[in-house]
Amino acid sequence: MVARTLYDKIIDSHRIQMPDSVDGAQEEILLYIDRTVLNEYTSPQAFSGLREAGRRVRRPQSALGVVDHVNSTDPARKKAAADEESRRQIEYFISNGKEFGIEIFDILDPRQGIEHVVLPELGWVLPGMVIAAGDSHTTTYGAFGSVGFGIGTSDIEHLLATQTLKYRRLKNMRVRFEGSIAPGLTSKDMIMALIRQIGADGAIGYALEMTGPAISCLEVEARMTMCNMAVECGARVALMEPDGKVFAHIAGRQRAPCGEALEAARSAWAELASDADACFDAAIVVETSRIEPMVSWGISPDQASVISGTVPDPAVLPEHERGGARAAIEYMGLTPGMPLSEIRIDRAFIGSCTNARLSDLREAASILRGRRVAPHVRAMVSPGSSTVRREAEAEGLDRVFLDAGFEWRESGCSMCLAMNDDVLAPGERCASSTNRNFRGRQGAGGRTHLMSPAMVAAAAVAGHLANVRDFLPREV
The missing domain is CATH 3.30.499.10 (Aconitase, domain 3)
Known part of the structure; x- marks a missing residue:
């Protein structure tokens, strides 16, 4: 056979x-x-x-x-x-x-x-x-x-x-x-x-x-x-x-x-x-041990880098990537060579079919517990289902998010694709746990940076893109 x-x-x-x-x-x-x-x-x-x-x-x-x-x-x-x-x-x-x-x-x-x-x-x-x-x-x-x-x-x-x-x-x-x-x-x-x-x-x-x-x-x-x-x-x-x-x-x-x-x-x-x-x-083959926490910098999910990296210089990229990189950097309002960890955000969103399950909320809550969202950031979480929402509330996760300054929403696709009233205003920049960072995906003129829920939580607290590892308990 x-x-x-x-x-x-x-x-x-x-x-x-x-x-x-x-x-x-x-x-x-x-x-x-x-x-x-x-x-x-x-x-x-x-x-x-x-x-x-x-x-x-x-x-x-x-x-x-x-x-x-x-x-x-x-x-x-x-x-x-x-x-x-x-x-x-x-x-x-x-x-x-x-x-x-x-x-x-x-x-x-x-x-x-x-x-x-x-x-x-x-x-x-x-x-x-x-x-x-x-x-x-x-x-x-x-x-x-x-x-x-x-x-x-x-x-x-x-x-x-x-x-x-x-x-x-x-x-x-x-x-x-x-x-x-x-x-x-x-x-x-x-x-x-x-x-x-x-x-x-x-x-x-x-x-x-x-x-x-x-x-x-x-x-x-x-x-x-x-x-x-x-x-x-x-x-x-x-x-x-x-x-x-x-x-x-x-x-x-x-x-x-x-x-x-x-x-x-x-x-x-x-x-x-x-x-x-x-x-x-x-x-x-992907060597997992070499991967660091990731964020996207552009307008396609493959336009991404480790959080310790910088916005790329299109001039040094392969020729077939240069045009797309220039267009992405211009739309995102970034500068080549800028450290990703210095990119200031306006919004933070945890949700979508990618990262809004109970385990995702637990990971984000572990970063937020005892911390507060930066004053200039509006943060929200939309659980992936009404069932997830109830289970999270039974564990007290809603209080962790609320105490940290997040909005605790009902379930739905929400800001993942802006077909409802959860949208970015033109020019707003969002740390997002969603799956796509296309132009206008979260709202006309909105700028999306993809990352894990824990990374969104870290960015919300810092007020800019941040390495979640800086928020983990120190090893003794």
């Missing part, structure tokens, strides 16, 4: 139409999709298309809808959305769910939250699944050994109607993270280091499998951060081999298998791994 990668094994198990000819990564197949998650922003046209064609949803029980993109995160939930247009989007989404038999978590549902936080906490993401959704960060589910990828609105319509998608097989890339994880280093730093190393287009056309001793050391939520941001180096799919940590994370959750069904599932999940002699089309 030909040795196969984890990605190929999962794709093969979901292929329901054999092609006339097989041409490796160019193979186009019909793929069965196990589950999807919908939101109020990317689904409306799909439902309209179904209605106009007189079609029903093939398996409504395999879809779940959450309100997350346009809703306000006002702490009292006084506003369902930021404006009238957003309210109409939410109402239309809910009415579509009722018409087509799809369960929707609306703004007041105690399970509401960001889609890529909600599905795993329900136990709805399982190893070996294929999950497609109208959001590129569906790659998050690779942390469970699932193939997750984003699709467009027309594909959403096709998926809902048929439970299948026309799919072109990807090539395989393996990234091995070697070495130990030093204090102050997080999975956000690890994935940002990879993106910087291979570039924003370095994994285009690939399913990216991350492995190595540093990955095994990470808890599941930290792995989710890495798979979430793998799309920022071009990967359409990110994967990690599911292990005992994954199985334990799933067990006991509301919609996960239980009893004999769980034991049978665990036996099958244990077989989900790339064969020892599987062939990868590309292989990369």
Whole structure:
């Protein structure tokens, strides 16, 4: 039998139409999709298309809808959305769910939250699944050994109607993270280091499998951060081999298998791994021990550096990077050679599908405990789901944030993409735990610096970008 990668094994198990000819990564197949998650922003046209064609949803029980993109995160939930247009989007989404038999978590549902936080906490993401959704960060589910990828609105319509998608097989890339994880280093730093190393287009056309001793050391939520941001180096799919940590994370959750069904599932999940002699089309090694806490300086996630670094001089960069670097530095209002740790911030934001889980809030709170946000900084945290918010409050984390001077918001995509009332003003600079630092991503004219939640907390206290290691307890 030909040795196969984890990605190929999962794709093969979901292929329901054999092609006339097989041409490796160019193979186009019909793929069965196990589950999807919908939101109020990317689904409306799909439902309209179904209605106009007189079609029903093939398996409504395999879809779940959450309100997350346009809703306000006002702490009292006084506003369902930021404006009238957003309210109409939410109402239309809910009415579509009722018409087509799809369960929707609306703004007041105690399970509401960001889609890529909600599905795993329900136990709805399982190893070996294929999950497609109208959001590129569906790659998050690779942390469970699932193939997750984003699709467009027309594909959403096709998926809902048929439970299948026309799919072109990807090539395989393996990234091995070697070495130990030093204090102050997080999975956000690890994935940002990879993106910087291979570039924003370095994994285009690939399913990216991350492995190595540093990955095994990470808890599941930290792995989710890495798979979430793998799309920022071009990967359409990110994967990690599911292990005992994954199985334990799933067990006991509301919609996960239980009893004999769980034991049978665990036996099958244990077989989900790339064969020892599987062939990868590309292989990369990242030396984790050499990574320092990371921050972005530009307008693409690969325009990043260690916090001890400086804003680069475009003149000394490779020729193909110079134009982009000049444009980024101009937009960001920076000067070549400027120490990154001297960049003053106006805002600090902890949230998004990348870094708003309970473990993320714990890490940030450990830096904030007993400290105060700098007087000129407005800081806010939006938990990844209503469940995360309740769990954090049960631990007293909300008091840590509030006492430090952070706003304690409700859950939603919030300032990650400025489709609500959480936005940067033109020219404002934000230390952010989000996944993208594109022009205007957090608000027209806003300037975003990506980093881990702990690094955001450190920057909020310092009033400028700062090394979280300066805030850790001193070794005796």
